[in-house]
Amino acid sequence: MLVAGKACLILALAVCLYGIGASLYGARTGRREWVASGRRAVYALAGTTVVAFVILEAAFLRSDFGFQLVLGHSSTTTPAFYRATAIWSSQEGSLLLWLLLLSLWSSLILFATRRRLREVAPYAAAVLLGFGAFFTALLVFLESPFDQTPGVVPAEGVGLNPLLRHPSMMIHPPMLYSGYTLFAVPFAFAVGALIARRLDAEWIRSTRPFTLTAWFFLGVGIVLGARWSYSELGWGGYWAWDPVENASLMPWLTGTAFLHSVMIQEKRGMLKVWNVSLVLATGVLAILGTFLVRSGILESIHAFGASTLGIPFLVLIAAMVGGSIALVASRAAALRSDHRLDSLLSREAVFLLNNLVLVGLCVVIFWGTFFPLISEAITGREASVGPPWFDRFIVPLALMLVLLSGIGPLIAWRRATVANARRNFALPLGVAALACVGLAVAGAASEPPALIMFTLAAFVLAGMGQELWRGTRARRVMSGEPVPLAVVALIRRNRRRYGGYLVHSGIAVLFVGIAASSSFADERDVRLSPGQSVTVGGYDLTYVRPTAELRPASNGRLERIDFGADLRVARDGRSLGTLVTEKSYFPSSGPMLGPVSRYFEGEATSEVGLRAGWQRDLWTAVSPDIGELRPIVEEGDKVFSDSAASLPAEQRGALLAEALRGLTARYADDPPPATFRVLVSPMVTWIWIGALIVFAGALIALWPSPRALARRAAAGYAARVGRETRVRVPA
Amino acid sequence: MDPARKRTVRLIVALSAAVLLAGALVYTSFTASSETRTPSQLASAAKPGQVYELTGKVEPGYRRDGTVTHFRVRDRAGNVSVPVSYEGTIPDPFRAGREVIVDVRKEGAVFVGEKDSLVTKCPSKFTAEQKS
Amino acid sequence: MVDLLVVLAVLALVVLLVTGPLRRGERGDEDDAERAQLEAARDAKYREIRDAELDHRTGKLSEADWRAQDRALRAEAVELLRRLDALSS
Numbered sequence: 001m002l003v004a005g006k007a008c009l010i011l012a013l014a015v016c017l018y019g020i021g022a023s024l025y026g027a028r029t030g031r032r033e034w035v036a037s038g039r040r041a042v043y044a045l046a047g048t049t050v051v052a053f054v055i056l057e058a059a060f061l062r063s064d065f066g067f068q069l070v071l072g073h074s075s076t077t078t079p080a081f082y083r084a085t086a087i088w089s090s091q092e093g094s095l096l097l098w099l100l101l102l103s104l105w106s107s108l109i110l111f112a113t114r115r116r117l118r119e120v121a122p123y124a125a126a127v128l129l130g131f132g133a134f135f136t137a138l139l140v141f142l143e144s145p146f147d148q149t150p151g152v153v154p155a156e157g158v159g160l161n162p163l164l165r166h167p168s169m170m171i172h173p174p175m176l177y178s179g180y181t182l183f184a185v186p187f188a189f190a191v192g193a194l195i196a197r198r199l200d201a202e203w204i205r206s207t208r209p210f211t212l213t214a215w216f217f218l219g220v221g222i223v224l225g226a227r228w229s230y231s232e233l234g235w236g237g238y239w240a241w242d243p244v245e246n247a248s249l250m251p252w253l254t255g256t257a258f259l260h261s262v263m264i265q266e267k268r269g270m271l272k273v274w275n276v277s278l279v280l281a282t283g284v285l286a287i288l289g290t291f292l293v294r295s296g297i298l299e300s301i302h303a304f305g306a307s308t309l310g311i312p313f314l315v316l317i318a319a320m321v322g323g324s325i326a327l328v329a330s331r332a333a334a335l336r337s338d339h340r341l342d343s344l345l346s347r348e349a350v351f352l353l354n355n356l357v358l359v360g361l362c363v364v365i366f367w368g369t370f371f372p373l374i375s376e377a378i379t380g381r382e383a384s385v386g387p388p389w390f391d392r393f394i395v396p397l398a399l400m401l402v403l404l405s406g407i408g409p410l411i412a413w414r415r416a417t418v419a420n421a422r423r424n425f426a427l428p429l430g431v432a433a434l435a436c437v438g439l440a441v442a443g444a445a446s447e448p449p450a451l452i453m454f455t456l457a458a459f460v461l462a463g464m465g466q467e468l469w470r471g472t473r474a475r476r477v478m479s480g481e482p483v484p485l486a487v488v489a490l491i492r493r494n495r496r497r498y499g500g501y502l503v504h505s506g507i508a509v510l511f512v513g514i515a516a517s518s519s520f521a522d523e524r525d526v527r528l529s530p531g532q533s534v535t536v537g538g539y540d541l542t543y544v545r546p547t548a549e550l551r552p553a554s555n556g557r558l559e560r561i562d563f564g565a566d567l568r569v570a571r572d573g574r575s576l577g578t579l580v581t582e583k584s585y586f587p588s589s590g591p592m593l594g595p596v597s598r599y600f601e602g603e604a605t606s607e608v609g610l611r612a613g614w615q616r617d618l619w620t621a622v623s624p625d626i627g628e629l630r631p632i633v634e635e636g637d638k639v640f641s642d643s644a645a646s647l648p649a650e651q652r653g654a655l656l657a658e659a660l661r662g663l664t665a666r667y668a669d670d671p672p673p674a675t676f677r678v679l680v681s682p683m684v685t686w687i688w689i690g691a692l693i694v695f696a697g698a699l700i701a702l703w704p705s706p707r708a709l710a711r712r713a714a715a716g717y718a719a720r721v722g723r724e725t726r727v728r729v730p731a
Numbered sequence: 732m733d734p735a736r737k738r739t740v741r742l743i744v745a746l747s748a749a750v751l752l753a754g755a756l757v758y759t760s761f762t763a764s765s766e767t768r769t770p771s772q773l774a775s776a777a778k779p780g781q782v783y784e785l786t787g788k789v790e791p792g793y794r795r796d797g798t799v800t801h802f803r804v805r806d807r808a809g810n811v812s813v814p815v816s817y818e819g820t821i822p823d824p825f826r827a828g829r830e831v832i833v834d835v836r837k838e839g840a841v842f843v844g845e846k847d848s849l850v851t852k853c854p855s856k857f858t859a860e861q862k863s
Numbered sequence: 864m865v866d867l868l869v870v871l872a873v874l875a876l877v878v879l880l881v882t883g884p885l886r887r888g889e890r891g892d893e894d895d896a897e898r899a900q901l902e903a904a905r906d907a908k909y910r911e912i913r914d915a916e917l918d919h920r921t922g923k924l925s926e927a928d929w930r931a932q933d934r935a936l937r938a939e940a941v942e943l944l945r946r947l948d949a950l951s952s
Contacts, residue, residue, distance in 0.1 A: 004866040008873060015877060022881075036884035044877040051873055116899045163824070163853060205903055234823045235847075266907065340738065356745070360752060367756050372767060375760075383764035384784055386834070386848070392759065393752075412923040414932075423922050467921060474920035494917060496910075525819045527798050583823070604823045623820050627795040675798055677820045 001055045002067065005146035008052040009139050012099075015044045016133035020126045027122035027196075035122045039110045042125055045132050046103035053087075053100050056145055060087055065157055068147040069093060075159035077553040085170035086160050091294060091309075092145035094173060098290065099135040101174070102128070102181040105210065109185050113206050120203050123192030124185075131184055134316055138309065162560070162586045162603045168228040172221055176248055179218025180286040183251060185210040186258075187283025190276050194327040199334050201266045204275070208262070209702060211279075215255045216698045222248050223691040234583075234606035234621040236523070236679040238687070241390045243298040246369040247289035250362050254282040257358040260351045267413055268348065269338030273328060274355070276335065280324040285362075287317055298372060343415040350408040357401050364393040395449050399456060402511055405504045406460035409467055424466075431462035450519035457508040464501045471498075491700065499701025503694050510690030516683035517617075523680075529673040537680025539618050540570040546624075546671040547582060548664035550657075560584045561599050561660065563624040563667055565674060567609065581609030581622045581676075594637030595656055596663065600626050612685050619679040628672035629663070636663060765834055770804050771811035779837045782845060785815070789851075791827035804831065817844035822851040901947050908940040 019041025026034030056069070060083050065071040073093075074086045087093035106128040113121050139145065164170065186207040193203040225245065226238040239245060258278040264271050291313035292298065328335070341348055367374070368385050375383040410424040435458035436451065444451045468487065471494070475486045491498045522537035533542040544566045553559035564582025568575065588602030611618040626633075636659045647655065768783045777783065785804055790812055793802030800821055805812035807830065815835055825831065834848035915936060919929035 001866055001869070004869045007866075007870040011870075011874060011877060015881070018881065033884040033887070037881055040881045040883060044880050047880075048873055048877060051869070115895050116903070118896045161853075201907075202900060202903070205907060234820060240850075267911070340734070341741075344741075356748075360749075363752070364756060367760065371760050371764060375764065379761075382767040383761075384767055385760050385764045389759060389763050393756070410923065412918050412928070415928070416923065417925055417928075420923060420925060470921035471917060474917065477920075494913070497914065497917070525798060601826060604826075606823050621820070625795055675820055 001059065002146045002148055005052050005055040006140075006144065008048045008055070009136060009144075009146070012045055012048040012052070013133060013136040013140055015041050015048060016129045016136055019045070019129040020133065023122040023126040023129070027119070027126075035125075036114075038122060038125050038129075039114060042103065042106050042110050042129060042132075045129065045136075046100075046107040049096070049100045049103045052145075053096055056087055056093065056096065057084060060084060063157065065153050065155070066149050067145075068149045069145050071149050071154065071157045073158065073160060075157040077557065077559065078157075078160050081167075082160050082165055082170065088170075088173045088177075089160060089164055090145075092139065092143045094177070094294075095135055095139055095143060096145055097174065098177050098181060099132065099139065101177050102131055102135065102184060105178075105182050105185055106132070106188075109189075109207065109210055117189070117192075117198075117203060117206055119196040119198050120189060120192040123195045124188040127188035127191050128184060131188075134312070138312060142309065142312070158589070162584070162605050165605075166228060166232055168224045168232070172224045172228065175217050175221035175224060177290075179214050179216075179221055179248075180251070180290055182210050182214030182217060183255060183282050183286040185214070186279045187286075190279045190283075191323070191327065194276060194331050197331060197334050199272055199276070199331070201262075201269075204262045204265060211255065211259060211262075212698060212702050215252065215259060216695060216702070218248060218252045218255070219691075219698075220695060222252060223688070227688060230619075230684070231608055231610055232606070234608070234623070234677070236608075236619050236621065236677060236681075238684075241365075241368065241387045243369050244293050246365045247292040250365055250369075251282050251285035251289055253358050253362045253365075254278055254285060257355040258282060261355050264348050264351055270341070270348065271352075272335040272337060273332070276328060277324075278355075278359075280320075280328070284317060284320050284324070287313070287320060291317065298369065345411065345416045345418075345421065347408055347411045347413045347416075350404055350411055354401065354404045354408065357397055357404065361394065361397050361401070364390070364397065398511065399449070399452055402453065402456045402460060402508060405507060406456065406463050409501055409504065410463050427466050428459045428462040432456070432459035434458075447519040450515040453511055453515040457512045460508040461505055464505045467501055468498070492705065495703055495705060496701050499697045499699070499703075502697030502700060504697075506690045506693030506695075506697055508690070509686055509693060513683045513685070513687035513690055517681040517687070521679060521681040524678050525675065526678065527673045527675050530671065534676070534678060536678040537616065537618070538571055539576075539678075539680060541579070541620065541676075541678060542568040542570075543674070543676070544568050544578070546668055546674070547580070548667040550660055550664060551584070558587075558657070558660070560586045561664065562607075563622075563626075563664075564607065565622045565624075565676070567620065569611065569618065576611075579609040579611055579618070579620060580607075581620050582607045583622060583624055594634070595640050596636035596659055597633045599660075600629075600633060614685060616680055616682040617684040619681065621677050623675040623677075624667070625672040625674055629667065632663065632666060769809075770806050770813045771809060773813050773835075773837075773842065774811050777837045777842075782834050782836050784832060785813070785835050785842065786830065786832050787812075789825065789827050789829050789831055793827070804833070813842055814840070815842045815844055817849055819846055819849075822849060824853055825849075825851040898947065898950050901943055901950070905940065905943045905947065908936060908943060912936045912940065 019038045021038075022034045022041060023038030026032065026036075026038055056067070058064075059067045059070050060074055061080070063070065063074060063076050063083065069087075069090055069092055073090050074083050078086065088097045106125075110121060110125055110128075117124075186204075189203045189207045193199055222245075225248070229240070230236065230238040258275065261271050261275050261278060265275050291309070295310045295313065297310065341352070343349065368390050372382045372384045375381065406428065410428070412420065432455050436455040439445075439451055439454050444454060468490075471490050472483060472486045475481070475490045476483070479486065479489070481489060524534060524536045526534045528534060528543040530543050530545055533540055535541075547562065547564040547566060549562045550558055551560050551562055562582045562584050564580060567579045567581070569577060569579050584605050584607065585599050586603040586605075587598045590598065590601065593601055606621045609618075609620040609622075640656060640659055643655070765782045765784045768777070768785055770785065770787045773783060773785060787804040787806055790803040790805050793800060795801075799816055799818045801814065801816050803812040803814050815833060817833065830852040832848075832850045832852070834845040835842035836845065837843075912933065915924065915929060915932050918924040919926070924932070
């Protein structure tokens with residue numbers, strides 16, 4: 001099926017090129033049928049990409065090692081779930097996934113707008129197909145997923161990197177790519193609106209669901225990455241300001257700014273240049289993010305290897321940036337505002353400030369991420385900045401952001417009066433003041449930024465609560481419903497507003513978790529022998545006994561060796577149970593390694609011992625001292641190679657198993673001291689809870705109200721009746 | 732103040748804030764950054780006490796001494812290597828042949844690693860060819 | 864052999880799909896697009912009216928300010944409805 005897959009991709013490329021031509025021709029000449037054909041080219045792109053993707057998936061699932069990609073990233077011992085998701089652990093497969101998602105969302109938006117945005121949609125289709133052509137060309141000419149394995153096809157594949165064998169890690173790329181590709185939709189429609197000079201709010205309204213969905217998926221991808229880092233990697237942190245992390249955060253920040261500032265354009269016809277620039281920047285940053293992860297231009301924990309994709313991506317980004325600037329500059333007249341900012345005490349002003357803060361955050365992160373390249377260009381020497389530099393700027397900006405997110409909902413559009421302000425801000429400010437005093441007394445005053453963040457979060461949550469209460473009360477005046485029903489009905493009828501309020505609440509909770517866990521954490525790296533204890537953050541941990549185990553794979557062969565520790569946890573004298581942590585050693589397949597030592601030259605992953613709680617997390621990871629075992633391991637190699645050479649295969653296997661069992665027994669009986677990292681972080685759980693609240697709010701805001709759906713269906717019928725009874729006018 | 736004047740004032744304030752932020756960014760990044768160096772660059776010219784960001788490959792034959800790990804970092808494509816002493820936990824992917832990034836400071840003949848600055852690059856997912 | 868069949872099938876479907884409008888000589892209705900656009904604008908205007916009322920009832924908008932905004936928004940909505948009705952006549 002390799003040929004079929006390759007042919008589908010070539011066909012996809014042809015379809016893209018055709019679609020661009022048809023859409024542009026149809027738009028220029030006003031000939032509907034060419035526009036429709038161009039739109040169908042997008043559907044055809046989706047179709048052919050789905051076929052190619054299914055072919056590749058099927059090859060992975062049945063472990064067809066004739067596909068070079070399957071050989072390099074999967075094996076017969078890989079569980080089915082990871083075999084299915086291994087497709088995007090590779091460069092080629094991830095590009096195909098990107099193309100698939102792009103084509104699906106593009107088909108969706110063009111289908112939804114097929115009767116609207118007559119002047120804009122064809123250009124948007126051309127832009128989306130342009131992206132499609134780019135990625136298809138990469139897949140056809142540079143990084144083909146359908147290469148044949150040369151020579152004899154081996155019986156077993158290389159397998160999936162053990163570090164990736166975690167559900168979060170496999171869902172993370174599709175989430176991120178969904179976010180990136182969904183942001184291409186408003187980008188394309190902004191370009192279309194600019195080209196067609198149709199710069200009213202229509203294109204914004206039509207693409208808003210896609211923008212919000214993009215924001216949602218990208219956010220989920222970012223949080224999943226942070227959670228994976230915290231609970232799977234052996235360092236205990238959730239964010240390192242690494243370039244690949246920053247690459248996904250930047251478009252999310254500008255996307256957030258855009259979601260807010262479009263409301264100003266819809267209400268008052270202001271900020272058109274700003275909006276269009278923001279959405280164009282978001283599209284560029286999304287492509288930049290996709291590019292950074294596979295380019296190798298920056299030092300990062302993501303090793304990139306020799307990639308041939310740097311130049312094509314740079315060309316694409318340059319074209320996007322240049323084209324955007326040219327378009328905005330040439331349409332400046334049509335982008336003039338209908339109104340002006342009346343008062344600083346208005347929701348417009350707060351949204352504008354919020355935008356400036358979000359863009360400011362993005363600028364800081366951009367500068368810090370690309371600083372190695374910037375400094376090299378300016379001073380000739382490559383230099384980089386670390387997390388402390390980022391924190392210096394991010395913390396004050398984040399505080400401002402939370403403050404504004406609390407003020408915005410409490411202020412009216414256009415102009416708020418002082419009397420109104422007094423009425424609306426009294427309660428939230430009071431609650432915040434109480435919180436501040438209470439927390440300061442409780443000890444939070446030792447970290448002023450954290451205390452300020454807690455106070456601001458209290459302000460936001462009190463404000464949101466007040467809004468919900470007042471809205472419910474207003475509704476009950478008219479409907480007389482009991483409180484729970486009134487709340488539900490209120491939210492259902494005002495999804496965007498209350499979904500947004502819920503998002504703000506979630507952000508406040510999230511930042512409380514971040515502030516608490518970064519300011520009040522207690523961390524120790526310590527070397528313990530069995531029986532020894534350490535006290536961290538109020539917890540007493542005792543290294544009770546070592547664990548050593550050989551773990552088989554699904555086909556009975558040895559998959560890995562686990563060395564770990566059982567720890568007893570106590571607090572204030574009270575026992576809290578045990579915590580288990582281990583390190584798994586996977587064998588390397590390098591040809592020059594001895595049969596025993598290869599287990600300690602391959603990948604190692606940590607099983608973190610995590611005791612999560614509402615107030616604080618106890619986190620620990622162990623690093624067994626393999627160095628001490630090295631003489632034994634080398635002896636095992638020697639003994640094995642001396643005596644095993646003369647033995648038949650199964651006996652060799654049995655002898656190896658004996659040797660390894662002896663090794664693990666030796667570790668369990670007489671373990672060298674192991675190094676433990678112990679971390680007690682307050683309120684980490686609230687980061688995840690805050691994120692869940694944010695996503696729940698986004699879903700509420702996204703959900704179409706049943707009334708709107710019914711109206712759309714009715715409108716469809718009415719239109720059909722009108723169409724079918726009307727006399728056709730000759731063209 | 733008439734509206735036009737108000738708008739001009741606001742614009743000036745906003746622009747000034749932006750300029751201030753930009754200035755702070757530029758200034759702090761150039762003063763607070765650590766230079767990226769390869770082992771050969773460090774071996775030839777390293778000021779004692781200055782923090783550098785060292786990038787390179789881990790050479791085989793590293794050893795643990797309590798909580799301190801002694802290893803050598805080699806040029807990605809070359810033979811010059813420098814000795815590094817790093818205190819604390821070593822990241823999971825760390826092994827011979829892997830690429831690392833670590834902030835170091837020259838102390839005598841050895842480069843001492845800064846706490847928590849050792850990053851081992853995940854083995855490349857996106858290599859051109861995956862050889863077994 | 865299977866490869867060839869799959870490719871031919873996909874190719875045929877794609878060509879059929881993409882040339883459909885060209886073969887039919889589709890001419891969409893301008894009015895349809897205009898109607899859908901107006902209806903979307905009308906729905907957005909209704910939401911604005913409801914939002915303003917909620918803002919007033921939760922104390923963000925004073926009585927006077929709300930009445931003024933409400934009047935303006937309702938006038939804009941009426942204009943949209945008028946244009947919609949003009950379309951269907």
